[in-house]
Amino acid sequence: MAIQKIGIDDFIKNRNECLVLDVRSPGEYLHAHIPNAYSLPLFTDQERKVVGTAYKQESKEKAIKIGLDYFGPKMRAMVEEVEDFVKSGNKKILVHCWRGGMRSGGVAWLLDLYGFKVYQLTGGYKAYRNWVLGQFEKPYDFKIISGNTGSGKTPLLHELEKSGMQMIDLEALAHHKGSALGGINQPPQPSQELFENLLADKLFAKKVEESILLEDESQRVGNVNIPNALWQKMKVSELIYLQIPFEERLKYLVEEYGKLPLEEIKSAILRIQKRLGGLETKNAISHLEEGNLSACFGILLRYYDKWYEKGLNSKEKGEIIKIEGESVNKEINAKKIIERIWKK
Structure with missing residues (x-):
């Protein structure tokens, strides 16, 4: 041979x-x-x-x-x-x-x-x-699943994939859920280079001529960055904005993050105290130590709502399609999106 x-x-x-x-x-x-x-x-x-x-x-x-x-x-x-x-x-x-x-x-x-x-x-x-x-330079047709913190965007992406939509879970590749609490109980994050390798492989497996769903993220996900060429495309892509009531999102966050180690939640809160403010940080930690997770996460959710709206307004963006959701229910919300976007 x-x-x-x-x-x-x-x-x-x-x-x-x-x-x-x-x-x-x-x-x-x-x-x-x-x-x-x-x-x-x-x-x-x-x-x-x-x-x-x-x-x-x-x-x-x-x-x-x-x-x-x-x-x-x-x-x-x-x-x-x-x-x-x-x-x-x-x-x-x-x-x-x-x-x-x-x-x-x-x-x-x-x-x-x-x-x-x-x-x-x-x-x-x-x-x-x-x-x-080179994979990041291709002319992808992205559709961005957006919504305030606690809207259940990641489970929604996977539900839409079950219906035949193309999807890439950026947070799964990054081993981080994006927020201050997003790295708790996650595997170590990949290096920037390895993240890019994994992402390129996922993109290559998709059909460029069909839409690809992504979650609305900051360019930085934990310690890794979405490649700039891809990020620029995401900023001008069609945005599917899921609107879920505050109380429903808060309930979802308590269920999602309430089982995490309290000391790690406390450390995560302290990491954002400069932006959260001294009083709100103190109140959030006090509620956490008292076991009042709803009050603690309520403070965090109001903080993230403010920053999410600010970030949304500052982005260059394509068309925004608003979808009203009564609760964080991936099956119901996926059905609403499919009927609105793909069954026009």
Whole structure:
């Protein structure tokens, strides 16, 4: 067999049929990687540093010799790890490093020598990143599900998806629900780069010619940002504004967040005290400590309503379609939206 080099378009088209091996160092992989790629590092972080320093300060040949010293003792273990992962031994394997150079070339040679069908990604992870950034430039037709805090927008998105609508849950990708309380009981957030990789994959899976539903977000979701090219499109997209009474939204928030650890809720309130104000912060925490979650969340909800309205008015926006909802009921509200928007 022979190693076959493939470009990014062929890689994207065929990667679900391949075991994708990322042979960059553990630190590079941890920072960001191609979704569903398996980490098989040729060098540790320290070894990569030593090889890189030799390459820059001495010569390419010296760096290769040092690299071979590291690579040689690992060869058998790497083959066995891949063999165990593949099981049948006949699955196609795609190897990549940062630029599609010596690291992926070395591992591809080893696996090809052993008998695997091996592909090497031309341009490596860097080519993939260029592809990712290109996904944010496409002419998407977004429809933005909007509404004040506590309107149940995220469950509504998933309900609309069940009805056949295209949807991307930005908060699920970011591991954050957007508000001060949004990071509690969530997994660690991905790096900005990994968030973009995940988002690009989701966008690529959608039909560009059909509408895609997104939740109305600030550009910053926790510690990650919606890519600017996409954010600019979102700001001028049609807005479906769900209007739910204050008391219904408050009831929903108490049910949704009332089970969270009280100390973490308290910490979240303290993080926004500059904007919330000293008195309101003190009152909210007092209500929380007394177990009066409705009064505590009522203060927070009035605060978020003020900021949500301010943010909504400051945005460039397309058409706003208002949908009246009596309660936070995803089935009923999804039906209202479908009848209003898609069954005109």
